[in-house]
Amino acid sequence: MTFEKTQALKNLTNAIISGDIPSALLFYGEDELSNNTLVLEFLQMFFCENHNFCKTCESCIKMISKSNPDLLIFPKNESFQVADANEIIENAQISPMLNAYKVIYIKNLDKSTESAQNKILKILEEPPKRVIFVITTSKTSAILPTILSRCNKVCVEELDYNSAKEYFKNIDDETFSEAYKNFGGFLGKLESSFLGGKIKEISNLADDIFNNLKSSKEIISYSSKLCKNKNDFLIVLKILENKFRSLLGKHILSNLCIAEIIEELNKAKREIENNVSLGIVSDNLLMQILQIKFIYK
Numbered sequence: 318m319t320f321e322k323t324q325a326l327k328n329l330t331n332a333i334i335s336g337d338i339p340s341a342l343l344f345y346g347e348d349e350l351s352n353n354t355l356v357l358e359f360l361q362m363f364f365c366e367n368h369n370f371c372k373t374c375e376s377c378i379k380m381i382s383k384s385n386p387d388l389l390i391f392p393k394n395e396s397f398q399v400a401d402a403n404e405i406i407e408n409a410q411i412s413p414m415l416n417a418y419k420v421i422y423i424k425n426l427d428k429s430t431e432s433a434q435n436k437i438l439k440i441l442e443e444p445p446k447r448v449i450f451v452i453t454t455s456k457t458s459a460i461l462p463t464i465l466s467r468c469n470k471v472c473v474e475e476l477d478y479n480s481a482k483e484y485f486k487n488i489d490d491e492t493f494s495e496a497y498k499n500f501g502g503f504l505g506k507l508e509s510s511f512l513g514g515k516i517k518e519i520s521n522l523a524d525d526i527f528n529n530l531k532s533s534k535e536i537i538s539y540s541s542k543l544c545k546n547k548n549d550f551l552i553v554l555k556i557l558e559n560k561f562r563s564l565l566g567k568h569i570l571s572n573l574c575i576a577e578i579i580e581e582l583n584k585a586k587r588e589i590e591n592n593v594s595l596g597i598v599s600d601n602l603l604m605q606i607l608q609i610k611f612i613y614k
């Protein structure tokens with residue numbers, strides 16, 4: 318299990334074993350994939366007759382085949398709607414079929430309308446017996462405070478290297494370690510970096526800019542690559558920041574020079590987030606890096 322070594326899953330497992338499960342749990346953290354993976358592992362432990370995801374008991378077999386009749390997952394479409402809330406209210410009254418509890422799992426509740434949230438608030442205030450609500454969100458500010466106050470909260474944090482690697486067993490060590498170094502231990506961030514082997518391409522571009530940006534001649538070619546995609550551009554900025562930071566105190570560039578370059582990288586990040594044209598941001602950024610390097614030569 319990916320979250321096996323985390324305090325969050327250890328606490329949850331203890332709660333399962335002691336039978337002390339709150340009627341509403343809210344898993345929150347900035348990364349959706351991490352949030353939903355921790356929930357899945359919690360549910361695997363929770364439903365298992367032996368509380369260790371033995372994979373052999375009836376409940377585990379139903380979990381693996383995604384046919385557990387007591388696990389209801391919402392939203393049914395893209396985002397949580399009033400129709401989902403109505404279905405929950407109806408369904409929550411029906412007793413669990415196979416297990417001691419029924420779990421109503423609402424993914425990414427932040428992506429929902431206020432009216433849908435208001436609708437489920439009532440049932441959260443008076444939850445039926447033998448029903449547990451599990452909610453995930455990457456943005457607690459988008460959840461009604463009245464819902465937040467009804468839930469026990471579980472913070473989903475970044476994973477350590479080995480735990481994250483466990484999730485991405487099929488990714489080779491070199492690619493994984495490069496990605497972990499740059500993106501840290503959130504599963505969604507890591508996954509998007511692996512899609513289509515993009516991480517290599519992006520980190521090569523960052524390498525190129527870091528090592529070979531020496532005259533204004535290179536600006537046009539690097540800039541045209543940078544402005545192709547907003548997310549990739551942001552990742553390059555992050556990689557460049559790490560690279561420049563790693564030079565601090567090494568007497569290759571002065572610390573002041575590095576600080577100014579990092580400031581430019583952050584400025585570019587803010588501009589991209591504020592939807593300034595990528596072409597303008599990349600041209601300016603590369604020009605600034607060149608100038609700063611020249612001044613401190």
Ligand SMILES: [Zn+2]
Binds near residue numbers: 364369370377
């Ligand atoms: Zn089991």
